[in-house]
Amino acid sequence: MTNSELAEISRQLRRDVIRMISSAESGHLGGSLGMADIFTALYFKEMNHSPGLWPSVQGQDLFFLSNGHIAPVWYAALARTGYFPLNELGTLRRIHSRLQGHPATKEGLPGIRVASGSLGQGLSVAVGAAIAQKLNGSSDWVYVLMGDGELNEGQIWEAAMNGPHQQTDNLIAFVDRNRLQIDGDTEVVKKLDPLPDKWTAFGWNVIEINGHDFSQIFAAVQTAKAGRGTGKPTVIIANTIMSKGVSFMENQAKWHGTPPSRELEAKALAELSPTAWKDYDDPAARVFEGK
Amino acid sequence: MTIRLPGFLKGSKVMPKFTVKDNKPTRNAFGEAMAELGKTNQDVVVLCADLKGSLKLEKFSENHPDRYFSVGIAEADMIGTAAGLAIGGKIPFTATFAEFSTGRVYDQIRQSVAYSGLNVKICASHAGLTLGEDGATHQALEDIGLMRALPGMTVLVPCDANETYSATLAAARHQGPVYLRFGRPNQPNFTEINPDFQIGKAVVLKEGSDVTLVATGILVWKALEAADRLEADGISAEVINIHTIKPLDSDAITASSLKTGAVVTAEEHQMHTGLGDAVAHVLSTRNPVPLEIVAVQDTFGESGLPDELLSAYGLTSGALADAAKKAISRKKI
Known part of the structure; x- marks a missing residue:
């Protein structure tokens, strides 16, 4: 799949996210839009995974979302790769929906292995899964995505110590470095820089990229995979733009958790032209059938 | 009247x-049961927060170094790591004092273990007043309440060493999260080991x-x-x-x-x-x-x-x- 084909998918994921959150009248838009490219790169190209194998941990890569509030883009990626019916995306945050406000396992939504939302826990879980996969003799990969604001949590740094200590070189972590959290600039709320140096000091293989550039995302993952056997896990610090793709929402902390009005929804969708994948409630909407 | x-x-x-x-600490029986589980169940793994000696895990760690994980004094990370190991098909037993097994990591247990329905065994020693001289900072007296409040959590509090042995083996057989509480000092050991606990x-x-x-x-x-x-x-x-x-x-x-x-x-x-x-x-x-x-x-x-x-x-x-x-x-x- 070419980068331009991937770009069309990520544009569709952004449309899905905006429509889901607008319909629910609640949800976290900014991080979801900002991570659409990385979800596209992983779920539609890089990761070895199949809904047909769900929920087995054998023979496929595992993905964990630590900053669970960006669930909408994860749900869209899962539905668009066949984990559950596309029109279920319209049930986000509604009562009795499997698409909970934050990811959960209780309702049995395929693709989700652990609840997240209370921040700071996902890296620990991913390290544990990476240890298990090594014990299982698996040659597959474990991925985890964290937000940068989430790195305020102490447990992240406990896990950051543990990953290299347990030699989890089958683990690839992403940090969504959009430099914004609810109260604003990450460096004002609680300074994170020099962030790459911190991870390096903790014993990680650190790669910094533009998180909206597919070529850089794939190159970083290839570098991470080359680290197998070194004992070092990799963290990819993805510099991104919160709410990427909608000009009037980009880089504004207020779009962390605010749904758009109907008027702004239409304005946002106008900036993200329709794709061949069609919107999720369109009878002609398409699901990706594999690489 | x-x-x-x-x-x-x-x-x-x-x-x-x-x-x-005999008089025997319940934690000793826990350690013996873990040594037995190490031999009999290859899926059992242990995570310990720098209290190997206190929880009598020397034998397990010596006999099964590939399934024993020292996570340091990092209990929150220990619970999350255990959740990940459970996702990977293992039966993780976490080991520290009762206070640090519960109050310190309540949200980690709630979200990553209980709400997620994962097969993690939270093993808590030195519970209650009988931890003794270390005082109230270490004397968990609220842990049963915290754990029984969680949907889906099984809470085991065995009465002596032999029952602790039996309960530990039963926790491994049980599918789902378990909180297992035991203690530090010598206690009268009066029950029989019960393989059908x-x-x-x-x-x-x-x-x-x-x-x-x-x-x-x-x-x-x-x-x-x-x-x-x-x-x-x-x-x-x-x-x-x-x-x-x-x-x-x-x-x-x-x-x-x-x-x-x-x-x-x-x-x-x-x-x-x-x-x-x-x-x-x-x-x-x-x-x-x-x-x-x-x-x-x-x-x-x-x-x-x-x-x-x-x-x-x-x-x-x-x-x-x-x-x-x-x-x-x-x-x-």
Whole structure:
């Protein structure tokens, strides 16, 4: 799949996210839009995974979302790769929906292995899964995505110590470095820089990229995979733009958790032209059938 | 006031007297059970937060270094890592003191283990006042309440070393999250190792007719001692060992209360949120009879020797016997 084909998918994921959150009248838009490219790169190209194998941990890569509030883009990626019916995306945050406000396992939504939302826990879980996969003799990969604001949590740094200590070189972590959290600039709320140096000091293989550039995302993952056997896990610090793709929402902390009005929804969708994948409630909407 | 006949005159069964085989810390039995599980179950892995010696995990770590993970003094990370290991098909046992197994990591257990329904065994030593000299910072007295509040959590509080051994093996057999509570000092070891330990099944240790003593953990032996004291006063006490706080054997408690008409609970835990509250819920909804709760009275502990502390905080066989008499006196004529 070419980068331009991937770009069309990520544009569709952004449309899905905006429509889901607008319909629910609640949800976290900014991080979801900002991570659409990385979800596209992983779920539609890089990761070895199949809904047909769900929920087995054998023979496929595992993905964990630590900053669970960006669930909408994860749900869209899962539905668009066949984990559950596309029109279920319209049930986000509604009562009795499997698409909970934050990811959960209780309702049995395929693709989700652990609840997240209370921040700071996902890296620990991913390290544990990476240890298990090594014990299982698996040659597959474990991925985890964290937000940068989430790195305020102490447990992240406990896990950051543990990953290299347990030699989890089958683990690839992403940090969504959009430099914004609810109260604003990450460096004002609680300074994170020099962030790459911190991870390096903790014993990680650190790669910094533009998180909206597919070529850089794939190159970083290839570098991470080359680290197998070194004992070092990799963290990819993805510099991104919160709410990427909608000009009037980009880089504004207020779009962390605010749904758009109907008027702004239409304005946002106008900036993200329709794709061949069609919107999720369109009878002609398409699901990706594999690489 | 009704004059009640001594139990033996009313034909209560003659139950075997319990004898103390040895005095042994429950944590030692935990370590022995883990060594056994290491041999018999290849999926069992251990995560320990820098307390290998305290939780007697030397043998497991020496015999199975590939399945023993030292995570450092990082309990929150330990719980999350255990959740990930469970996702990967392992049966993780986490090991630290009760205080750091629960209060310190409540949200990690709630989200990553209980809400996620993952097969993690949270093993908590040095519970309660009998941790002793280290004092209140380390004396978990709220842990049972915290854990029994979580949907889907199984809460095990074995009464002696042999039962701790049995409960540890049962925790491995059980599919789902388990909280397993045990302690530091020597305790009378009086039960038999039970390969068929049934989670959720109360054990009637002694039958009686005047009052039911419902105890958990190390207070079970105190309850048996209290029953002897009461017998000397002509009172027939039934003694029930609640090794599983959740799911609670409500039927056994109700049945006994229907027979005796008065209940005393006993636990090394706060009076709020523990066994006493759980039994109060059962009785108030199914058979309201007088209930006395022997527990720590809404206060923190302090430094001291285990037995000194149990006496100072009213967790003795004498206190249990007094509570039994009080409960009996409150029966409606």
